[in-house]
Amino acid sequence: MLATDFRTSFKWKLQEGVFAYAIPAFVMVILGVFFVFPIGTLVLKSFIGPAGFTLEYFRLLFQNQLHTTAIVNSLQIGLYSTLTATLISIPLGLIHVKCKFKGKGFLFGLILLPMIMPPFVGAIGIQQFFSLYGAINLFLISHNIIATPIPWLENNHSFYIVILLEALHLYPILYLNLTAALSNIDPSLEEMADLFGVSKLRKLTSILLPLATPGFIAGATVVFIWSFTDLGTPLLVGYHEVVPVRIFNMVTDIQENPMGFALVFIVILMTMLFFGISRLTLRNTKKYEMMAKGHVTESAKSTSFFGTLLIYIFCIVILFFALFPHLSVLLKSVSENWFMTALPEKYTLEHYTKIFVQELPFIGIKNSLFYSSISTLFDLIFGVAIAYLLTRKKLPFGSLFESIVMLPLAIPGIVLAFGYIVTFSNTPLDPLSNPVPLLIISYGIRRLPYMVRSATAGLQQTHISLEESSSLFGASRSHTLRKVIAPILTANLIAGGLLCFSYAMLDVSDSLLLAMKEQFFPITKSIYTLYLEQGNGDVTASALGMFVMLLLGGAILLAANILGKKLGELFRS
Amino acid sequence: MGVFFQNVCKAYGKFQAVKDLTIQIPKGSLHFLLGPSGCGKTTTLRLLAGLETTTSGKIFIDNLEVTHLPAAKRNIGMVFQNYALWPHMTVKKNISYVLDLQKLTEKEKIDRLEEALSITHLHAFQDRLPGQLSGGQQQRVALARALAIRPKLLLLDEPLCNLDTQLRLEMRENILRIHEKTKITTLYVTHDQKEALSMGTSITVMHEGSEIQTGSPRDLYLRPRTPFLANFIGETNLLPGKIIQKKDHTFSLETEIGHLTVSSTEEFQLHQKVNISIRPECIKLVEREKNLEPSSHQFTLQSGSSTYQGECEILQLYTHSRRKIKCLTFNTDTPTPKVGGSIECIVQNKDIVLLPETFAGETRS
Numbered sequence: 024m025l026a027t028d029f030r031t032s033f034k035w036k037l038q039e040g041v042f043a044y045a046i047p048a049f050v051m052v053i054l055g056v057f058f059v060f061p062i063g064t065l066v067l068k069s070f071i072g073p074a075g076f077t078l079e080y081f082r083l084l085f086q087n088q089l090h091t092t093a094i095v096n097s098l099q100i101g102l103y104s105t106l107t108a109t110l111i112s113i114p115l116g117l118i119h120v121k122c123k124f125k126g127k128g129f130l131f132g133l134i135l136l137p138m139i140m141p142p143f144v145g146a147i148g149i150q151q152f153f154s155l156y157g158a159i160n161l162f163l164i165s166h167n168i169i170a171t172p173i174p175w176l177e178n179n180h181s182f183y184i185v186i187l188l189e190a191l192h193l194y195p196i197l198y199l200n201l202t203a204a205l206s207n208i209d210p211s212l213e214e215m216a217d218l219f220g221v222s223k224l225r226k227l228t229s230i231l232l233p234l235a236t237p238g239f240i241a242g243a244t245v246v247f248i249w250s251f252t253d254l255g256t257p258l259l260v261g262y263h264e265v266v267p268v269r270i271f272n273m274v275t276d277i278q279e280n281p282m283g284f285a286l287v288f289i290v291i292l293m294t295m296l297f298f299g300i301s302r303l304t305l306r307n308t309k310k311y312e313m314m315a316k317g318h319v320t321e322s323a324k325s326t327s328f329f330g331t332l333l334i335y336i337f338c339i340v341i342l343f344f345a346l347f348p349h350l351s352v353l354l355k356s357v358s359e360n361w362f363m364t365a366l367p368e369k370y371t372l373e374h375y376t377k378i379f380v381q382e383l384p385f386i387g388i389k390n391s392l393f394y395s396s397i398s399t400l401f402d403l404i405f406g407v408a409i410a411y412l413l414t415r416k417k418l419p420f421g422s423l424f425e426s427i428v429m430l431p432l433a434i435p436g437i438v439l440a441f442g443y444i445v446t447f448s449n450t451p452l453d454p455l456s457n458p459v460p461l462l463i464i465s466y467g468i469r470r471l472p473y474m475v476r477s478a479t480a481g482l483q484q485t486h487i488s489l490e491e492s493s494s495l496f497g498a499s500r501s502h503t504l505r506k507v508i509a510p511i512l513t514a515n516l517i518a519g520g521l522l523c524f525s526y527a528m529l530d531v532s533d534s535l536l537l538a539m540k541e542q543f544f545p546i547t548k549s550i551y552t553l554y555l556e557q558g559n560g561d562v563t564a565s566a567l568g569m570f571v572m573l574l575l576g577g578a579i580l581l582a583a584n585i586l587g588k589k590l591g592e593l594f595r596s
Numbered sequence: 597m598g599v600f601f602q603n604v605c606k607a608y609g610k611f612q613a614v615k616d617l618t619i620q621i622p623k624g625s626l627h628f629l630l631g632p633s634g635c636g637k638t639t640t641l642r643l644l645a646g647l648e649t650t651t652s653g654k655i656f657i658d659n660l661e662v663t664h665l666p667a668a669k670r671n672i673g674m675v676f677q678n679y680a681l682w683p684h685m686t687v688k689k690n691i692s693y694v695l696d697l698q699k700l701t702e703k704e705k706i707d708r709l710e711e712a713l714s715i716t717h718l719h720a721f722q723d724r725l726p727g728q729l730s731g732g733q734q735q736r737v738a739l740a741r742a743l744a745i746r747p748k749l750l751l752l753d754e755p756l757c758n759l760d761t762q763l764r765l766e767m768r769e770n771i772l773r774i775h776e777k778t779k780i781t782t783l784y785v786t787h788d789q790k791e792a793l794s795m796g797t798s799i800t801v802m803h804e805g806s807e808i809q810t811g812s813p814r815d816l817y818l819r820p821r822t823p824f825l826a827n828f829i830g831e832t833n834l835l836p837g838k839i840i841q842k843k844d845h846t847f848s849l850e851t852e853i854g855h856l857t858v859s860s861t862e863e864f865q866l867h868q869k870v871n872i873s874i875r876p877e878c879i880k881l882v883e884r885e886k887n888l889e890p891s892s893h894q895f896t897l898q899s900g901s902s903t904y905q906g907e908c909e910i911l912q913l914y915t916h917s918r919r920k921i922k923c924l925t926f927n928t929d930t931p932t933p934k935v936g937g938s939i940e941c942i943v944q945n946k947d948i949v950l951l952p953e954t955f956a957g958e959t960r961s
Binding site (some may be wrong): 209211212214215216217218219220221229230233234 | 645646647667668669672673674676678680681682683684693694697745
């Protein structure tokens with residue numbers, strides 16, 4: 024009797040130990056080797072010269088006008104993109120929370136669409152429409168509106184196009200965060216203001232917006248960092264005086280030119296700074312969290328016909344601009360010999376059949392599906408385990424563990440990819456010979472936070488007592504896991520998994536930097552390579568781009584449907 | 597008149613939240629709206645505040661019609677159940693924010709702030725954020741903010757329901773003290789009848805959107821007009837009966853506990869089926885038949901279980917048709933009667949309240 028007791032309790036303790044220590048330990052090792060180590064190496068190398076510690080690289084960096092311009096440009100792109108996205112998302116957020124009208128659910132589902140439209144694919148369309156003899160100019164000339172073509176992409180215009188593309192791609196993140204923040208504000212706070220005669224505008228500026236600010240800042244940080252470090256869009260638009268493109272170009276000669284380290288360090292510093300600010304503001308808001316919600320009144324009011332019309336016009340205009348580049352990609356992908364005419368003269372589906380026949384596109388599809396599936400599986404397994412440990416167990420150093428797991432959110436892909444090349448060159452993991460392990464790992468690590476968030480959200484909704492009561496009735500741990508936790512979590516896991524998968528498929532920076540041989544190209548690098556090809560490459564690139572977008576569009580809409588309002592919280596720092 | 601509701605109705609689609617409500621509330625009173633949850637009392641308060649619009653009927657404040665006046669123009673101070681303090685403003689800011697909206701000089705603003713803080717004893721907390729205060733303190737901030745604008749009317753929507761028992765008693769005192777001092781006409785919504793009975797100068801009991809009865813606490817307890825009210829305020833024993841004789845306002849009844857003679861100011865018909873209400877504490881136990889005064893009625897019940905509670909004892913008694921009768925005895929030395937044994941009871945005729953038969957669906961006579 025005693026012996027069995029001892030045995031079961033030993034077995035139990037062993038299980039507990041495996042769960043509470045082995046999993047965090049394993050995750051820490053993976054993160055240590057494939058995250059902390061490469062980043063650390065980068066940081067160290069930017070301060071170490073042939074003769075030990077040096078600030079020489081930074082001095083050179085700031086003396087070189089090419090680099091300083093790139094830094095200033097990138098910061099401006101980040102700032103203006105965020106501002107533009109703000110201008111779009113504040114009205115959207117307010118409409119979402121305050122107005123009730125026909126077709127609202129559908130319209131606001133559409134509003135999210137641009138989020139999954141990869142801006143670098145859109146950039147292909149931009150070229151088709153805005154180049155000197157592109158569709159727009161040809162249209163204007165043929166209708167005698169202008170005599171000579173307007174140089175849309177010359178001078179500094181491409182700078183603004185990058186900003187527009189970024190803002191129109193990223194505003195849903197801001198909008199989701201803002202909506203979540205606004206709908207968390209107790210309607211009675213506004214009613215109270217009404218009683219005292221606070222005007223609508225004053226209510227907005229002194230109550231609603233201040234209370235929504237933390238949520239806004241959380242979203243704005245993401246928009247800023249993402250547009251600041253995005254490689255694909257400026258690369259394909261052809262605006263190369265930005266930090267990510269500089270880094271991309273420096274990868275090849277990094278052994279001879281250590282300036283790259285300094286530049287990457289600047290990027291790390293910037294992202295850390297902004298995420299730090301965002302975290303601080305979020306922590307401050309904890310002070311605002313207080314009482315229970317009051318008398319439940321729906322704050323959304325039915326909108327008049329005229330108001331509804333305005334809302335529709337506003338949303339459709341935004342959607343038009345956001346999807347315009349992708350529409351042109353669609354047009355291009357079904358065009359035959361689109362040259363020197365405003366619209367294609369003939370249409371064909373031939374390019375779509377090509378992507379499964381030609382080698383380069385097909386390799387891309389095949390590889391990306393493989394890499395992304397494996398990395399999503401990695402995220403699912405470890406995401407759930409980590410979320411479970413964080414919500415249900417008292418871990419030693421739990422909050423430290425959590426911050427480290429969440430850290431990849433703050434590190435741009437381009438930094439990590441750069442770190443991998445520097446760290447793992449001339450090792451068995453050298454991306455030059457076989458980038459597959461590093462690609463999968465970088466995809467996995469960078470999206471792990473989404474999975475952890477998603478699973479944590481699910482676990483927090485379900486009280487621990489549900490599990491406890493199950494085990495009180497004598498259910499084993501695995502039984503409880505299968506019969507109680509899994510069904511409750513399913514929605515969150517599907518949504519989180521879809522997000523991880525989609526973002527892995529769309530990954531630009533890791534893919535472009537790490538995959539150097541054609542046989543290992545993921546889909547994004549295939550698109551980029553095809554696009555640069557002479558002849559019909561860009562048309563095939565468009566078809567391939569459309570194919571990915573269709574695949575991901577479905578996936579994200581599904582995730583948005585499953586997660587609802589929670590979707591926004593996944594994109595917080 | 598402080599507040600006058602004239603045939604006020606409020607419907608949400610097909611649902612009638614408030615039905616043909618007519619109440620008069622004298623100036624300066626502390627008036628309670630009392631009723632079970634969902635009875636329309638909060639809706640009534642929100643109609644008065646101007647947060648909802650009436651479907652029909654009129655509302656007057658200080659003899660001025662305000663039915664279509666926007667909330668901000670009504671000069672009303674209100675405390676919500678959840679206090680609705682702006683969480684990003686300090687206590688001081690919460691109050692001065694509303695003072696800034698009034699047409700006041702800087703000096704007046706400072707005086708008002710000072711006055712609001714001191715009447716609610718909040719000086720020490722003025723620079724804290726609401727999230728850093730306890731429930732009772734938050735409640736006081738909400739009260740201070742409502743009072744700061746010197747409202748014509750103070751509306752309190754279940755202001756104590758988020759507080760624990762001890763604090764609730766304390767805050768009752770506080771509200772009474774402030775009302776005593778300011779004499780602002782106050783409308784207080786609650787579902788807690790003890791709160792209403794102990795604090796109110798007058799009470800309106802509501803049920804399913806209608807007013808059931810309005811009166812002083814004593815009135816409502818001693819002279820309820822419907823079985824619902826008799827049961828809702830305090831506990832009571834309801835027994836069915838039939839009027840067999842009628843002379844002016846004195847009625848003879850046939851009931852399970854025998855022939856009763858009861859007088860009532862309300863109208864009843866001969867042969868009408870009625871209910872009588874007898875409060876548990878009005879039933880006295882007696883040892884044996886005494887010489888009965890004509891103003892009392894004696895009857896026999898069977899005794900059931902009993903619960904001893906120190907200062908009193910609750911006895912479960914039964915009529916011959918096994919209807920339960922509750923009886924409350926106060927610190928008597930009469931031994932607890934044996935279960936199943938017969939027991940003699942006396943009730944004063946004046947303690948028997950004659951009520952109509954209707955119970956649910958309450959229509960006022």
